[in-house]
Amino acid sequence: MVECVERTAPATALVNGEPAISMIGTSAMLFEAPGEFTLACQRRIWALMDVASMRADVAEVMPGVTNLMLIFSTPPECPDEVAADLRRAWDHLPEKHIKGRQFDIGVRYGGELGHDLASVALHTGLSPHEVIALHQAPVYTVCAVGSVPGFGYLHGLDPRLATPRKTTPSLKMLAGTVTIGGPQAGISALTGPNGWNSIGFTDLVMFDPTRQPPALFAVGDTLRFHAESIEL
Amino acid sequence: MLNSVQDAGRLGYRHLGVSTSGVMDRLALQCGNMLLNNPAEAACIEIQTFPFSVSFGSQTGFSVTGGHAPMTLDGKPVLPWFALCARQGDVLRIERPVAGARMYLCIAGGLDVPVVLASRSTQLRGGFGGWQGRPLQQGDELPLCNLSCVEEVGLVPPAQALALKAEGTDEKTVVLRVIPATDYTLFTGDSLKQFGAIGWQITAQSDRVGYRLKGGALRMREPVELRSYGVVPGIIQVPPSGEPIIQMADANTAGGYPRIATVIEADLWRLAQARIGSFVRLQLCDHAQGLAAAEDVQTYLKNAQKNLMLYRKSFSRRGAGHTGKQA
Numbered sequence: 432m433v434e435c436v437e438r439t440a441p442a443t444a445l446v447n448g449e450p451a452i453s454m455i456g457t458s459a460m461l462f463e464a465p466g467e468f469t470l471a472c473q474r475r476i477w478a479l480m481d482v483a484s485m486r487a488d489v490a491e492v493m494p495g496v497t498n499l500m501l502i503f504s505t506p507p508e509c510p511d512e513v514a515a516d517l518r519r520a521w522d523h524l525p526e527k528h529i530k531g532r533q534f535d536i537g538v539r540y541g542g543e544l545g546h547d548l549a550s551v552a553l554h555t556g557l558s559p560h561e562v563i564a565l566h567q568a569p570v571y572t573v574c575a576v577g578s579v580p581g582f583g584y585l586h587g588l589d590p591r592l593a594t595p596r597k598t599t600p601s602l603k604m605l606a607g608t609v610t611i612g613g614p615q616a617g618i619s620a621l622t623g624p625n626g627w628n629s630i631g632f633t634d635l636v637m638f639d640p641t642r643q644p645p646a647l648f649a650v651g652d653t654l655r656f657h658a659e660s661i662e663l
Numbered sequence: 664m665l666n667s668v669q670d671a672g673r674l675g676y677r678h679l680g681v682s683t684s685g686v687m688d689r690l691a692l693q694c695g696n697m698l699l700n701n702p703a704e705a706a707c708i709e710i711q712t713f714p715f716s717v718s719f720g721s722q723t724g725f726s727v728t729g730g731h732a733p734m735t736l737d738g739k740p741v742l743p744w745f746a747l748c749a750r751q752g753d754v755l756r757i758e759r760p761v762a763g764a765r766m767y768l769c770i771a772g773g774l775d776v777p778v779v780l781a782s783r784s785t786q787l788r789g790g791f792g793g794w795q796g797r798p799l800q801q802g803d804e805l806p807l808c809n810l811s812c813v814e815e816v817g818l819v820p821p822a823q824a825l826a827l828k829a830e831g832t833d834e835k836t837v838v839l840r841v842i843p844a845t846d847y848t849l850f851t852g853d854s855l856k857q858f859g860a861i862g863w864q865i866t867a868q869s870d871r872v873g874y875r876l877k878g879g880a881l882r883m884r885e886p887v888e889l890r891s892y893g894v895v896p897g898i899i900q901v902p903p904s905g906e907p908i909i910q911m912a913d914a915n916t917a918g919g920y921p922r923i924a925t926v927i928e929a930d931l932w933r934l935a936q937a938r939i940g941s942f943v944r945l946q947l948c949d950h951a952q953g954l955a956a957a958e959d960v961q962t963y964l965k966n967a968q969k970n971l972m973l974y975r976k977s978f979s980r981r982g983a984g985h986t987g988k989q990a
Contacts, residue, residue, distance in 0.1 A: 451845065453844060453845040453922075454842060454925075454950060455893075455895055455897075455898055455922070455925050456895065456897050456898070456925035456926070456927055456928055457842065457928060457950060457954055457957065458895075458928055459893070459925075461845060461892055461893065463845075463892070490674065490675075491674070491675060491677055491678065492678065493677045493893040493916065494678065495890065495891050495892040495917055496890035496891045496892070498890060498893075500892065500893030500895075502677070502895065506953075506954055508954070575678075575891070575917070576680050577677070577678070577679075577680040577891065577893070577915075577917035578680055578891065578915045578918075579680050580679060580680045580786070580788070581680055584891060584917075620680065623788070638680070638789065640779050640780055640786075640789065640791040640792070644679070645676075645681075645780065646679040646680065650678075
């Protein structure tokens with residue numbers, strides 16, 4: 432049995448610009464970057480993802496939004512040593528710029544499949560046309576893929592469009608629904624209950640297990656939306 | 664509740680949002696496959712809706728593990744945690760377990776369903792893998808891999824061999840060891856006291872995705888806003904209601920609720936066998952204790968394997984033959 436240095440607290444809070452590193456059970460470790468959700472921060476997470484996946488004791492790495500989860504093939508005897516390795520790497524890693532694929536996504540805004548467009552407009556104090564214009568303006572970046580098969584966590588939504596999730600989720604939102612949930616934009620990947628606000632619809636299939644690769648998006652991909660049609 | 668084809672899980676696709684799926688009770692699958700000398704990755708039927716009955720299209724070895732359920736083969740009582748042989752046309756009927764919640768039917772050679780993304784498990788949310796990507800329905804005919812008969816041997820169930828008690832709990836309370844997680848220290852002192860001290864009841868809103876517990880409300884000293892992070896089976900999250908949720912095999916791969924603790928991997932099979940309405944006690948442990956618990960499970964499996972090999976040797980020496988073939 433290896434003697435490990437005792438750690439008093441399971442994790443440090445996100446203070447003083449230090450990453451918070453915590454064990455999730457004996458076989459997973461979560462690294463959370465300090466600071467705001469910026470592309471620069473996410474690019475360092477991608478760099479850390481490469482470093483972590485090189486480790487002999489790591490089976491899988493799963494990037495989240497400004498965080499990274501390591502799944503160990505063999506649980507570490509001393510998690511603190513792994514945490515120290517990650518901290519050292521984090522302090523020196525340059526951002527990793529991924530040349531991802533570029534998607535130009537046609538959206539049918541509004542209508543039945545985007546019927547929360549009106550409530551987003553109401554919440555943001557903008558007209559539906561302004562909502563659509565602001566939604567189409569930025570280049571979005573896929574930061575991570577997760578939650579359900581093929582769902583991309585996007586960076587880039589104009590903060591003026593931030594709209595809280597619905598208190599009563601839609602029971603059967605279709606896959607391909609273009610959404611806004613809090614400060615984030617998204618495209619639903621599976622048909623099912625969903626609390627995000629639907630503003631439009633695209634025919635793209637986010638995930639197909641028979642396709643190679645099965646997920647349409649990968650981290651570092653960029654996308655833009657354009658209006659195929661608008662129905663108010 | 665539903666029954667589905669599952670194996671040890673779909674590993675390596677979390678970064679695409681694909682949860683591991685797989686059996687809820689890994690230990691039961693390992694034992695079931697071991698009883699039949701199956702490869703560890705062989706798929707089984709996870710049964711959580713009862714009664715369940717299946718008719719064998721050919722003579723084959725099988726085992727039923729998980730909890731303890733009354734069962735009959737061709738009308739005659741048979742026992743779980745045994746390797747048995749079925750004749751062509753035999754009907755196996757499994758009643759609602761008297762102990763545990765889930766039963767696992769393993770077949771010698773495994774179920775021959777297509778491997779999708781490196782696994783035969785049903786990904787219920789994504790609608791792929793397993794048998795046509797869906798729960799089993801009455802009338803489904805599942806193809807088998809390599810039919811063979813087996814010696815009738817049994818195992819001491821883990822519930823007996825790895826029994827776990829906590830002070831001040833009754834026999835029926837399921838004890839789970841948990842390691843504090845990311846946000847543990849952000850909960851109020853009262854909440855932390857309550858967390859480990861009370862019996863949490865498993866609500867009816869519990870399934871392969873996760874278990875919702877009730878019995879109290881855990882409060883944070885101040886609310887936190889979290890960004891989506893990776894979720895693994897066993898993680899205990901606390902949504903705004905304060906009633907914890909333990910994520911399980913079919914959980915989403917990412918989530919955003921505060922994380923108070925994680926059920927250690929070595930105890931997830933206990934939770935998989937905990938029934939709706941029953942009580943669980945969450946007992947804090949540290950990393951080293953978590954590793955030691957995993958070691959206990961490995962020792963149990965090694966001993967089981969060793970005993971099975973001894974049985975099989977003595978069978979062949981005595982020329983007892985394959986009981987199933989006598990039929």
